[in-house]
Amino acid sequence: MGDGVGIIEVNQVTKTYRQYKRYPGLIGSMRSLFTRQFTEEAAVRDISFSIGEGEAVGYLGPNGAGKSTMIKMMTGILVPTSGEVKVMDAVPHESRRRIAQQIGVVFGQRSQLWWDLPVQDSFDLHKYVYKLSDTQFRENVEFCTELLSLSSFIQKPVRQLSLGQRMRVEIAMSLLHEPKILFLDEPTIGLDVLAKDQIRQFLRTVNREKKVSIILTTHDMKDIEEICPRMIVVNKGNLVYDGSVARLRSKLGNERRVVIDFRFDPGPVKSPGMTLIHDEGVRKTFLCERGGSAVFESISQIAASYPIEDASIEGADIDSVIRKMYLQLQEEDRDQREIG
Structure with a gap:
């Protein structure tokens, strides 16, 4: 949905994996040595999209939906079975060194930091690897240090940092070489409310001021709501x-x-x-499927029969919207299985 040619172009991409059949028992093990039968499982099925420069996009889906596979193809770690991925007009797996200069990656499970070294030393090594000028490096460290409040622990060894501090450093390090694209996987998982707010504010600033394109995978819908105006949702390998x-x-x-x-x-x-969804005696919470005046009519009918002190109406939060979409997808899958 980006305007014109995107900084990332994904065109009819499919990724399948071969799974060799295993036969049970000793005889089955022997058979497996000589008979190599396999099935093919599609992690990504014929997906196309375009992401423009400076866009912030949430890439969502249930576990096993194919999110990680697509991210790995966009970063050049995996090769599509069919279709084409282009990042900055290059094929990622064919131009990994060039692509590496243009992207930043923050994967919660994989740290770029040196565990026993002070944060500043990890930054210095990053400067050496990416051949950054002294001026570029100093300005970018100062920018990240100020907005992410790193100064109080930038001289501490990484192993002494809290989870929130470490994630702030990971994000800062991924941006020191001024990438055009930032891939983030669960950047706020396990963090307290204040740490989450600071990271979200920083990512909004980077996206707005430096025009860094952000591709974010997360299960925290608040991340999407506050950072990404656009969502791509996948389910069982399909774009939905x-x-x-x-x-x-x-x-x-x-x-x-x-x-x-x-x-x-x-x-x-x-x-x-x-529908009553929570009952605390004097306080009861209801869910009303209908919007507009229908909600007020329902409240008025209750008020006519029961003594009410106060009433409040809240719109559906993004969590409930996504939950509703997933439930609809599950029902569609079930209907298709029954037809099949």
Whole structure:
């Protein structure tokens, strides 16, 4: 959905893996030595999209949906079975050195940092590897240090840092060589609220001021809502949604959460058009599938029969919207299996 030619172009990409059949028992083991039968499993199926310079895109899907496989193809680690991936007009697996100069990568499970060295030493090594000038290196370290509040621990060994501190350093290091594209995998997982907010604010700033394209995979929908105006959603290797967060919310987010505070616990409440989802006695929370005036009508009907102190209406958050999409996909998969 990027304008014109994208900084990343994915065209009808499929990635399949061969899985060799294993036969049970001793005889089966012997048979496996001489009979190499296999099945093919598609991790990515005929996916196409374009990401423009300066875009921030959330790449989402349930576990096993093919997210990691696509990221690895875009970074040149894996080769597509068919179709074409281009990053900065180059084929990633054929131009890994050139691509490495243009991308930054933060994968939560794989650290770029030297565990026993101070953070500053890891930065200095990064400068050497990427052949950064003194001025470029100093300016970028100062930029990241200020916005990510690194100064209090930049001289500490990495092993002494908290998870939140380490993730801030990982993100800073991935940007020191001024990449055009930043790949992030679960950058806020396990962090407290303040650490998450600081990282999100920093990524928004980098995206806005330095025009770095961001591709973010995460299970924290707040990350998407605050960083990425656009979402690509995949399921079982297929692309199922590519568009704005706002459009998906308007399409699936017609639910309203209604919280009613009663003067005293009224017991079971008849709530036409609403479903009780949480009951704390005097405070009850309902889910209303209908929007607009229908919500107010339902509240008015309850107020006519029960003593109400207060009522509040909340729109569907992005978590509930994505959950609803996944449930719809599961139902479609189940229907297809039954037909088949």
